[in-house]
Amino acid sequence: MQKIKKFSFLFLTFVVVMGCNTKNKEDHSAHQDGESILYTCSMDPQIKEDKPGKCPICHMDLTPMKKDNSASNEIALSDQQIKLGNISTQNIEETNSSLKENYTGVLTINQEQIKTISARAMGRIEKLYFKTTGDYVNKNQAIYQLYSEDIAIAKQDYFAASKQLTMPGDFGKNAKNMLQAAKQKLLFYGLSNAQIESIKDNAQISPYTTFYSTYSGYISEIAATEGSYIMEGGAIIKLAALSTLWLETQVNVNYAKSLKIGQSATVSFTDYPTKEVKAKISFINPEINPDSRLLLIRMEIANPNLFLKPGMQAVAKLTQSNKKGLFIPTDAVIRDENATYIWVEKSHGIFENVMVETGVEANGMIEIKSDLDSTKKVVVSGAYAINSEYIFRKGSDPMAGMKM
The missing domain is CATH 2.40.30.170 (Efflux pump adaptor protein, beta barrel domain)
Incomplete structure (x- = not known):
C-alpha cells in the first residue's frame, strides 16, 4: 500500500512537471512567432495580420512572411534573393560622357520666307489667275484682277491732270502737281509705272485693274475667291520660298x-x-x-x-x-508621382532608397544631379526587384507621401 502511494505521488509530480514544460514551450513558441512571423496577402500586400486567416479584400489565404524590423526606407535581402533578383551594384564616379x-x-x-500678296484697295475680285496651292508663281506674273471704284477715281484724276499739262499759265503748273499727286496714289494702290503711264493713252478709264506678283514662290495658301469683296489689306494668296x-x-x-x-x-x-x-x-x-x-x-x-x-x-x-556628371543606367532610377529615387547598398544585404534629382537622359544612361555618398554603392540593375519586394513586405511605396 505504501508503495502504491509512493508511485502515485511520483506519477502526479511527473505529469505536473511535463505540463509546465509544455506550457512554457508553447508560450515561448507563441512569443517567438509573434516576433518573427506576419501573415500577408500576395495580392494585397498592405494587409498584415499576426495570425493565419483570409484576406479581408480578396479572401485569399494569408501567407506567412518574416517580419521586417529594418528602418522605414530600408530593406534586408538574403544572398539568394540578391542572386534571383539579378541585383548588382557599383561605385559611381563623375565621368565625361558624349551624349x-x-x-x-x-x-x-x-x-519667315512666306510672303503675302494683299489687296491695296477695297474692291471685288473679278478673277484669280492661280487657284491651286503648290503652283509656282514667278515674279511679275498676273495674280488677280480687282474691280475698285477708288482706283478708278485715282486713274481718272491722273488722266485729267495729264491732259491739262499742255494748258497755258497756271493751269499747266497746277496740272503738274496734280499729276504727281495722282501718280503717288496709284503707286500706293499697287500699280506699276508701266500701268500708270498707259492711262495717258486711254480716254476710257477702266475700273478693272490687274495686279502682278512682286515675289517668286510656291502658293502655300489662297485666301480669297473670285467674286468676293475684299477690304484694303486683305490677303489674296501666300507664297513660300x-x-x-x-x-x-x-x-x-x-x-x-x-x-x-x-x-x-x-x-x-x-x-x-x-x-x-x-x-x-x-x-x-x-x-x-x-x-x-x-x-x-x-x-x-x-x-x-x-x-x-x-x-x-x-x-x-x-x-x-564631354558632358561631365554622374551617370547610371536609366533602369536604375525609380519614378513615380511622388518622387524619383534610387536604391543604394548601405551594407551587405541592406538597401536603402535615396531621393535624387535627375538631369540629361540619353544612350540608356541618366544623369544624377544630387550629391551621393561615395562610400555607398548604387544599385545599377535589379532596382525594380528591390522595389517590388519592399512594397510586398511593407505594403507601401518607399516614397509614399513625399514629393520632390
Missing part, C-alpha cells in the same frame, strides 16, 4: 536644358536614307508641353536644290560632347 540622342520631326515651310525649310521636333526636357541656339545637328531623311545634312538650332520653345513633358525645338535646313519637301519625315541627331 547622343535621335529625335524624329517633320519638315515644314519656313514661316522653299530654299530653306524648318525641322521641328520635340526633345526630352532634361536633355533640352543643355541645348542652345546655334548648336549643330546632323539630319537624315526617311525618303533619302543615305543623305545627311548639317543644321543649326534656330529656336527653342520656352514653353514645355505639360502632357508629354517635351520641348519643341526648331532647326533651319538648307534646301538649295529643292529636293526636300514640306511634310517629309526627318531625324535630328543631337550630340553633347
Whole structure:
C-alpha cells in the first residue's frame, strides 16, 4: 500500500512537471512567432495580420512572411534573393560622357520666307489667275484682277491732270502737281509705272485693274475667291520660298536644358536614307508641353536644290560632347508621382532608397544631379526587384507621401 502511494505521488509530480514544460514551450513558441512571423496577402500586400486567416479584400489565404524590423526606407535581402533578383551594384564616379540622342520631326515651310500678296484697295475680285496651292508663281506674273471704284477715281484724276499739262499759265503748273499727286496714289494702290503711264493713252478709264506678283514662290495658301469683296489689306494668296525649310521636333526636357541656339545637328531623311545634312538650332520653345513633358525645338535646313519637301519625315541627331556628371543606367532610377529615387547598398544585404534629382537622359544612361555618398554603392540593375519586394513586405511605396 505504501508503495502504491509512493508511485502515485511520483506519477502526479511527473505529469505536473511535463505540463509546465509544455506550457512554457508553447508560450515561448507563441512569443517567438509573434516576433518573427506576419501573415500577408500576395495580392494585397498592405494587409498584415499576426495570425493565419483570409484576406479581408480578396479572401485569399494569408501567407506567412518574416517580419521586417529594418528602418522605414530600408530593406534586408538574403544572398539568394540578391542572386534571383539579378541585383548588382557599383561605385559611381563623375565621368565625361558624349551624349547622343535621335529625335524624329517633320519638315515644314519656313514661316519667315512666306510672303503675302494683299489687296491695296477695297474692291471685288473679278478673277484669280492661280487657284491651286503648290503652283509656282514667278515674279511679275498676273495674280488677280480687282474691280475698285477708288482706283478708278485715282486713274481718272491722273488722266485729267495729264491732259491739262499742255494748258497755258497756271493751269499747266497746277496740272503738274496734280499729276504727281495722282501718280503717288496709284503707286500706293499697287500699280506699276508701266500701268500708270498707259492711262495717258486711254480716254476710257477702266475700273478693272490687274495686279502682278512682286515675289517668286510656291502658293502655300489662297485666301480669297473670285467674286468676293475684299477690304484694303486683305490677303489674296501666300507664297513660300522653299530654299530653306524648318525641322521641328520635340526633345526630352532634361536633355533640352543643355541645348542652345546655334548648336549643330546632323539630319537624315526617311525618303533619302543615305543623305545627311548639317543644321543649326534656330529656336527653342520656352514653353514645355505639360502632357508629354517635351520641348519643341526648331532647326533651319538648307534646301538649295529643292529636293526636300514640306511634310517629309526627318531625324535630328543631337550630340553633347564631354558632358561631365554622374551617370547610371536609366533602369536604375525609380519614378513615380511622388518622387524619383534610387536604391543604394548601405551594407551587405541592406538597401536603402535615396531621393535624387535627375538631369540629361540619353544612350540608356541618366544623369544624377544630387550629391551621393561615395562610400555607398548604387544599385545599377535589379532596382525594380528591390522595389517590388519592399512594397510586398511593407505594403507601401518607399516614397509614399513625399514629393520632390
